[in-house]
């Protein structure tokens with residue numbers, strides 16, 4: 001695949017971003033050369049969804065890159081990314097939080113995470129639902145995680161052409177974000193990141209006041225194989 005459009009694609013999306021919105025360039029499945037192209041424009045924030053691929057790219061590429069893990073994370077793989085990951089987007093269990101806390105402590109780090117919320121009308125998507133989240137927040141479990149900073153929420157809308165459905169799901173996530181940012185989670189640290197929107201729906205997400213979008217194919221082109 002040729003990556004000659006990466007620079008133009010990236011710049012065109014950056015021009016659409018309101019102040020205070022962060023673009024995560026999702027480079028999964030694309031080779032280091034593609035990331036280098038984007039890096040040459042000054043872009044530094046990249047997202048991957050597989051641990052092994054993330055570690056390989058971290059090792060191969062400039063060390064000023066901020067790496068985000070955006071995909072589902074298995075507990076037994078936390079140790080591989082704990083030394084360097086900047087933000088883990090898809091935390092969906094207390095068990096995973098415990099493991100991240102333990103590995104962060106070993107590294108002498110505080111790792112930033114987002115809690116993934118299940119907003120889609122699909123059973124296959126991971127994440128807490130709104131009730132689980134409320135229960136967690138009203139309990140004390142987060143207080144024990146001294147090496148984690150819960151920075152906010154992440155969600156994925158249903159894979160559909162129905163724009164109004166996508167908008168409604170983003171609205172729900174935004175309202176949960178507002179609710180929890182006034183609660184205990186906010187008190188525990190910063191609660192300032194709302195990660196929602198990808199290539200097909202980031203314009204809606206921005207209208208619904210996302211402040212972090214994760215965009216892959218609109219920057220790097222279609223993926224020749226897809227990973228989940």
Ligand SMILES: *Cc1c(COP(=O)(O)O)cnc(C)c1O
Nearest residue numbers: 026049070198199214215216217
């Ligand atoms: C792949 C992926 C994206 C980016 O998808 P595009 O449609 O290529 O923009 C965003 N978020 C997550 C969690 C992903 O796995």
